[in-house]
Amino acid sequence: MSSRSRARALSARLPFGIGTVVLILCAAMLVTVGVVLSGGKYQVDDAEYAYGELRDYHRAPSIAWTIVGHEDLPDYRDEVTIQVVDTSDEGWLIAYPSGLGRSFTMVDRRNGRLLWDSPVNAGQGDCAFNEAGQVGCAVQLGTPLDDGFYLVDDAGVPTQTARYLDTKKVVGLGNNFLRVNRVGHQLSLNTPAGKTIWARTFAAPVVDIEVTGDIVVVKTADASQFLVNPTNGDNRIACDQCDIALYPTGVTVEHQDYNAERVTTYATINGRVDPDPVDDSEGLQVESGPSTLPLLTASNRIFADRGEYEVRDPARQGALWRISDRELSKSGAIACGSLVNFGRLDGSRTTYALADGDHIGSGPPPGPEQPILANPACIGSTGTTMILSNQGQLTALTPENNVAWEQGVGSPGLIKAVEGYIVLSEGSTMSVLRPD
Structure with a gap:
């Protein structure tokens, strides 16, 4: 998921699962622009989805x-x-x-x-939404546009607003x-007209940026991470050999220095992380x-005689x-969406609710009817079902x-999970799986 897509997802309002409005559309129409639609009905759910929570995928989905x-x-x-790479309301970039x-x-x-x-065509540049729903594109060696920064209107017409060059990544922050x-090495915040609000330089190249409302996390190539103040770019939290992860009520900072591993937590107050x-x-x-x-679990489990988690x-x-x-x-x-699934020594697995530790269910060891999970990756959870990427397939x-x-x-x-939808990019095609 793009940084901006994560930003919209991660800013979901609490509590999760509050009333959603479901509109049933009539049979899917054939779109003349060449986008292939599957038959059947398409459901629109305007609730926000975040932190691995998916729409309803309890049954095998068709292609939307x-x-x-x-x-x-x-x-x-x-x-x-x-x-x-980014989303805003009903538009996907x-x-x-x-x-x-x-x-x-x-x-x-x-x-x-x-x-x-x-x-x-942005060439070596990038495009993103801001909170106002504007698409900003930094064009570098694009065709036929000159290098510069452009705003793109609803019809896709770009208008140059600034002539600055040297931009490879764009992420929306506020407007x-x-x-x-x-x-x-340099990160800057700029208005749509190209005026620089602040700029700062990092010792190592920036490899990723996550934006969640007013929360900005910058990750650099030397395994350092920074939670920066969106108004001036100063550090609120900074660490080396670490990982900053965002959750609905705050962040964890996992310090990974050998023999000094630890986890520090911070609360989010009024949309900003308390330092x-x-x-x-x-x-x-x-x-x-x-x-x-x-x-959380122990960082050194070599001599542990049991599984311990919290x-x-x-x-x-x-x-x-x-x-x-x-x-x-x-x-x-x-850990997947609102669920956590543990393995047992006999190969069986057991599932709990993350919120309160309520035991949801257990299954037998792998067999003809049970899957073998080899390095599974969480896509998200839907109710009491986990959707995993497992051995080249969706399970x-x-x-x-x-x-x-x-x-x-x-x-x-x-x-990828995009606003609660499962999106498959396979070769030269991209498909959205229809929720139940």
Whole structure:
């Protein structure tokens, strides 16, 4: 998921699961721009989804719509994946290989209809939404546009607003745009007209930026990370050899220096992270995966005689709940959306609710009807079902360790959750799976 897409997702309002408005549309229409739609009805759910929470995918989904690169996207090049890189309301900004870099265009998330008359070729540059819904594009070696910064209107017509060069990445922040220069060392915040609000230089190149409302996390190539003040670019939190992860109520900072591993948590207050830590625990690490709450375990488990885990709320001291069992595996736990799934020594698995530790279900060891999970990656959870990327396919796993449904993923393949939808990028196509 793009930084801006994560920004919209991560700013979801609490509590999760509050009333959603579901509008049933009539049979999907054939879109003349070449986007292929599947038959049936398409549901629109305007609730916000974040932290690995998906829309309803309890049953095997059909294809809602598909974009075929060589048929639908002008100047599409090679078999490189097409990706959703940003979202704003019902518009999805997609990027694909074209010319000397990438082109960008807008699609309607409900049916895949192309919304721009023609794509914007940004070359080695980048495009993103800001909070006002404006698309800003930094063009570098694009065609036919001159190098510079452009705002793109609803029809896809670009208007140059600034002549500055040297931008390889753009991320929206409020009504403005963050940009990273070509060598990656300088980050600046600029207005749509190109006026610089602040700029700072990092010792190592910036490799990623996550924006969540007013929360900005910058990750650099030397494994340092920074949570910066959006108004002036100063550090609120900074660390080396670490990982900063965002959750609904705060952040975790996992310090990874050898023999000095620890996890520090900070609370989010009025949309901003309080720089004073809530808790600091030595010898712990955070299990990776998109989830509503962090799952922690010991950083050194070599001599442990059992699996031990705890779930934290970053805004509170101590653990919400803990689990310790000699039959519990020391590894292989999956924090996924609102669920956590643990492996047992006999190969079976058991599922709990992250929020309160409520036991949801257990299943037998792998067999003819049970899957073998080899390095699974969480896509998200839907109710009590986890959706995992497992051995080159999409697997829906029930609390009883049964496969609710599976779908193969072509190569090269990429699976992403975008606003609660599952998006498959396979070779020269990109498809959205229809929720139940």
